[in-house]
Amino acid sequence: MTVTLADVAARARVSPATVSRVLNGNYPVAASTRERVLRAVDELDYVLNGPASALAAATSDLVGILVNDIADPFFGIMAGAAQSAIGDTGTGRAGGEKLAVVCNTGGSPERELTYLTLLQRQRAAAVVVTGGALVDPDHIAALTAKLTKLGDAGTRVVLCGRPPMPGDAVAATLAFDNRGGARSLTEHLLSLGHRRIGYVAGPVERSTTRDRLDGHRDAMTAAGLDGPGLDRLTVYGRYTRASGYDATRELLAREPSLTAVVAANDTVALGACAALREAGLRIPDDVSVAGFDDLPFSVDAVPSLTTVRLPLHEAGVRAGRLAMGADTPPPGGVSTIRGELMVRASTAPPRA
């Protein structure tokens, strides 16, 4: 049999109510009593029954963090940062800790909704949703409805690295300026003199893909390079190395004379590098390559990757603090986080 509050109370010769109050520290308890109770807790090795507590108090200490792919450092870094921010915010008092957990949706909209329901079921204290949103209106509607319900039930909802949602269900949104970052990246390439620039995009249905591609096209258009050629030099894929490899081969087939490849993210860029190298092209001498995100491995790539640095760690921490209610939401509820262009060795002027 497990130890209950009542057991502790009996041993400390106080009422269960008093034990509860000592544990929660939200009611005056005489120092001597408190000590007696804490000793009993210790001696009996008592562990609070979370479900019972959550039921009675109508709140829980669970905080969910939703990510698309836990094996991808992009999400891992944000989730880890958020999780430690949430842990650190704990008061240190016994029972004050939150259980920050990350849930892996695998990029599936259904699983996203399922996890949200599961968290709703647990009456989670807060939910941090990361990952590029889907463009699909149905899913947006379903997600909005779900988040609204969560919000109504008292769960604090924070969006991190994802565009704002319609309605006011969400406590705060931390959005990345994907479009702006992509634009400056392509501008960098243009300023080096590149004109035939291939673009390896992510999955069509994700807002991140669209935003980054839009930024790229903004720059191209501004340089007078719009037109049908733009579509021909864009290949969609997934956010994986393999996809980057395949797409780059396709790009090469379509336009053997391209001088630069912009990838949807760093992982994809790695695949692009592999494909180019395999085709006998040197980077950056023959073809320049650029990524996005500035994941840890990018600086170690050979050659080191030119990319746009997204402050993933900082964003995660902010999201975590927002979820805890430790920070006040930005005005308007939305904060746009800019990326920083990191010019490294994978980009250079095209060959004369």
Place this chain on the structure above:
Amino acid sequence: MTVTLADVAARARVSPATVSRVLNGNYPVAASTRERVLRAVDELDYVLNGPASALAAATSDLVGILVNDIADPFFGIMAGAAQSAIGDTGTGRAGGEKLAVVCNTGGSPERELTYLTLLQRQRAAAVVVTGGALVDPDHIAALTAKLTKLGDAGTRVVLCGRPPMPGDAVAATLAFDNRGGARSLTEHLLSLGHRRIGYVAGPVERSTTRDRLDGHRDAMTAAGLDGPGLDRLTVYGRYTRASGYDATRELLAREPSLTAVVAANDTVALGACAALREAGLRIPDDVSVAGFDDLPFSVDAVPSLTTVRLPLHEAGVRAGRLAMGADTPPPGGVSTIRGELMVRASTAPPRA
């Protein structure tokens, strides 16, 4: 106000008990009644109160997965695999889903214990613990005690990628054969003709570090290369790229004529490559480099990394199924998973 079981019961004109039974599907209910109930659930958009359910049933649908570092693909891959294995095992029936969540300990023993307590508090159905164990006997004792308590409380405990623990608290253990893998890696280098082999180890206090180092030394000793030189060519660090970089510089300073570097894992190997390259040494022409784990990026490194492939995904899936009770534990409760030597471009015979 949120919708309760009673509300659903009222709308379906049945008793709360019947609604509960329909939802849990563990008691005969007439088809017509069931349908009426399900319709009411749908119409009212009812979501089960998890804590209440867990309290009454004395079980919860939470499954925790502990990892050292969520931003490290090594753990991300295992955790993701375990999580989806757990999700897929769900019956599909409403209410049958488990909430598989991953908790990031950051490698801290205290946080490990804290998370375990938090999960114990939630009366988690199962816990999967990954990550190299600490060598520290105190921590082992504390951890064993905690896991025993969890096991006693009905939580299924599974160890994944970590050595077995004393006692029988643990339902199943999936251990990696780090020692054997490391031995074959070093044997590979020896067979190429290398004799002055540097070793960049992980943190001293981790069993993984020790096991891999032991394997390396097994091979060295077998080749008659033991002795004090072995210590001089070993540098401890952390499992990070930066640590690999620093350690390799140190190694180079100690022994400029070394012909090969074995790293504690792939990430460290990347740092080692950077340091070697910076020192003007070419890989593998001047110095060979080898890693461990075979993380996804290793095949893309330039040159592609010779390493020992650990079936992280498979291990995660097995751990997840074991945690769900979907698989029977291996005989003796312990299964040792071998690594596979992947010989790639970063190793070659030393220069004559």
Place this chain on the structure above:
DNA sequence: ATCGTCATAGCAAGCGCTTTCTATCGCTGA
């Protein structure tokens, strides 16, 4: 016709905790 049996459904007692309201005690101020 009578009774056991099977299939369903309801009753009601908790599960272990939180929290409101009430009780007690030792003081202070008139």
Place this chain on the structure above:
DNA sequence: TCAGCGATAGAAAGCGCTTGCTATGACGAT
């Protein structure tokens, strides 16, 4: 001296769900 008050502690009523036990019919068997 005594009402009044602040500081503590306890009693008890749930929180929303599960489940053992009981109740009710409908049937087939005797």
